[in-house]
Structure formats: C-alpha cells, structure tokens
Amino acid sequence: MQVGIVGGGPAGISAATFLKRAGVNVIIFEKKRLGGLLNNAWRVENIPIIVPQSGKELTKKMISHLKLYKVDVLYEKVEEIYEKRIVSEKGIYDFDFVIASIGTIPNRIKKFEGNRVAYEFLDLPSDINLLAIYGAGDVAFDGAIQASILGKKVHIFNRSNNIRALSRLVKIAKSLKVNYHENEAIKYVEHFDEYIRIYTEKGNYKFDALLLAVGRKVDLSIVKSDKVPIIGDVAHPNFRQASIAIADGINIAMKILGRELSGNY
Numbered sequence: 001m002q003v004g005i006v007g008g009g010p011a012g013i014s015a016a017t018f019l020k021r022a023g024v025n026v027i028i029f030e031k032k033r034l035g036g037l038l039n040n041a042w043r044v045e046n047i048p049i050i051v052p053q054s055g056k057e058l059t060k061k062m063i064s065h066l067k068l069y070k071v072d073v074l075y076e077k078v079e080e081i082y083e084k085r086i087v088s089e090k091g092i093y094d095f096d097f098v099i100a101s102i103g104t105i106p107n108r109i110k111k112f113e114g115n116r117v118a119y120e121f122l123d124l125p126s127d128i129n130l131l132a133i134y135g136a137g138d139v140a141f142d143g144a145i146q147a148s149i150l151g152k153k154v155h156i157f158n159r160s161n162n163i164r165a166l167s168r169l170v171k172i173a174k175s176l177k178v179n180y181h182e183n184e185a186i187k188y189v190e191h192f193d194e195y196i197r198i199y200t201e202k203g204n205y206k207f208d209a210l211l212l213a214v215g216r217k218v219d220l221s222i223v224k225s226d227k228v229p230i231i232g233d234v235a236h237p238n239f240r241q242a243s244i245a246i247a248d249g250i251n252i253a254m255k256i257l258g259r260e261l262s263g264n265y
C-alpha cells in the first residue's frame with residue numbers, strides 16, 4: 001500500500017510515522033518546512049506529556065522520528081489533490097490513499113506586503129532590531145515574547161482594545177517591556193531597502209520589519225475530491241493545536257490501516 005500525504009506539519013508527520021511503522025509506504029509532500037507552523041512557536045506548554053519547549057525543538061524531534069522510520073519527503077508544492085492522486089509542480093503521483101494535512105493560510109493584508117513584512121516569525125528578515133507586530137492574539141504575543149528574548153525591541157499594534165491572547169502570554173510580554181498600542185490600526189506601510197515606515201491613525205514609526213498576525217483561514221481550493229481525508233488545522237481552524245493535529249494524524253492512519261482490513265473507514 002502507498003499513501004501520499006500533502007503537508008509535513010504535525011498532522012502529516014504523525015500520520016506518516018504511524019503508517020510507516022505499520023509497514024505502509026508513505027511519501028510526504030512539503031512545500032516549505034517540515035514541522036509546519038509549529039516551528040514558529042516560542043514555547044509549547046500545553047501538551048501534557050511533553051515538557052515545555054520551543055516549537056523548533058519539538059519539530060526537530062518530529063523530524064528525527066520521520067528519519068527513524070525512513071519516511072520519504074518530497075519538497076514539492078502540491079497543486080491538486082484527488083482521492084488517489086497528487087499533482088505537484090513537478091509531477092503526477094498515484095497512491096492507494098491520499099491525505100490532506102495542508103494547514104491554514106494567513107489572512108493577508110496585501111497592501112502592506114513587502115520584503116520586510118512576514119506572516120510567520122521564521123520568515124522575518126534576520127537583521128532586525130525593531131519589530132512591529134499587527135494583531136493581538138496568541139501568535140502576536142508569542143512572536144513578541146520570542147523577539148524580545150532575542151533582544152529585539154517590539155511594538156504590538158492592536159486595532160481595537162480587545163486582546164484575544166492568553167493572559168499568561170500578555171503578562172510575560174509586559175514583563176519583557178513589549179510596547180503595546182491599543183486602538184491603533186495600521187493604515188499604510190512604506191517600504192525601503194533597510195527599513196519600513198508604518199502609518200497609523202496616531203502617527204508614523206520607523207521599524208525594521210512587520211509581523212502580520214491577524215488570523216488564519218482554510219483554503220481547500222487544491223482539494224479536488226470530497227473523498228480526501230482532511231486532517232489537522234485545516235479540518236478545524238478554530239481549534240488550532242498541535243496535539244489535535246497529531247491526534248488527527250494517528251486517527252486517519254488507524255482508519256486507513258483498518259480500512260485495508262475491513263473495507264470501511
């Protein structure tokens with residue numbers, strides 16, 4: 001049996017390792033970096049059986065698990081997903097089962113985009129000292145903490161007075177002297193080679209980079225058949241948790257193994 005998995009985040013990796021360990025041939029297709037979004041996490045503290053550690057450390061362990069079981073990974077962007085076929089930018093591949101664990105996509109603010117603007121912490125330029133973050137959820141405060149610990153000066157801009165982030169993260173950010181701008185929407189971003197200038201309703205500021213943390217959404221446009229199992233964040237965008245994604249991966253792997261035996265999911 002051959003299983004194709006699109007997306008090498010926690011969901012795809014857990015499905016892949018579970019299946020490979022059970023003797024199934026698996027290929028993961030990954031367009032960016034194994035470990036997915038979890039790579040960006042400052043500190044993962046909410047998975048009971050794992051001692052708190054950074055997302056990078058956790059994904060490193062997941063990747064070594066893939067290596068342990070010799071799971072094949074193709075670094076290719078997938079363009080179309082069918083029940084038994086994956087079409088990537090480089091070729092067409094047929095499988096007995098295909099799984100979509102493609103995660104979510106950022107809510108883009110196209111008019112702000114440029115070389116010094118990113119939607120993931122790891123995609124920020126490396127030469128920054130002064131970082132602006134737009135958003136007030138967990139990802140915004142997680143990024144602010146991570147950047148502060150790395151010695152950067154951070155300003156969070158929140159367009160309202162509603163902070164959606166966990167109060168624990170807000171407290172840590174405050175203790176690290178993260179500057180917080182309430183009711184201050186960003187209106188415009190001016191781009192220069194070495195810096196950006198951010199215009200808000202209240203003034204304008206020079207920064208080295210901007211992290212846009214204004215939410216994520218599902219995009220299933222590449223999934224061309226409703227028979228493709230969808231797992232991880234893409235299946236439940238309001239419950240974006242690595243542990244749920246991992247459980248989804250194991251769940252679908254067990255169903256595939258069971259279906260091989262019984263003919264049903």
Ligand SMILES: Cc1cc2nc3c(=O)[nH]c(=O)nc-3n(C[C@H](O)[C@H](O)[C@H](O)COP(=O)(O)OP(=O)(O)OC[C@H]3O[C@@H](n4cnc5c(N)ncnc54)[C@H](O)[C@@H]3O)c2cc1C
Nearest residue numbers: 007009010011031036037038041078103232233240241242
């Ligand atoms: C800053 C931050 C902090 C977080 N902290 C925590 C935490 O403390 N605890 C916790 O449980 N969760 C945390 N999360 C959430 C966690 O990272 C996600 O729930 C988890 O990564 C979801 O796994 P996934 O495999 O479903 O999706 P993703 O991690 O999004 O992985 C999807 C993968 O699919 C790939 N992909 C997408 N489309 C294609 C395509 N067309 N072709 C090929 N590959 C494709 C992507 O490149 C990506 O690698 C955090 C997330 C962020 C951003």
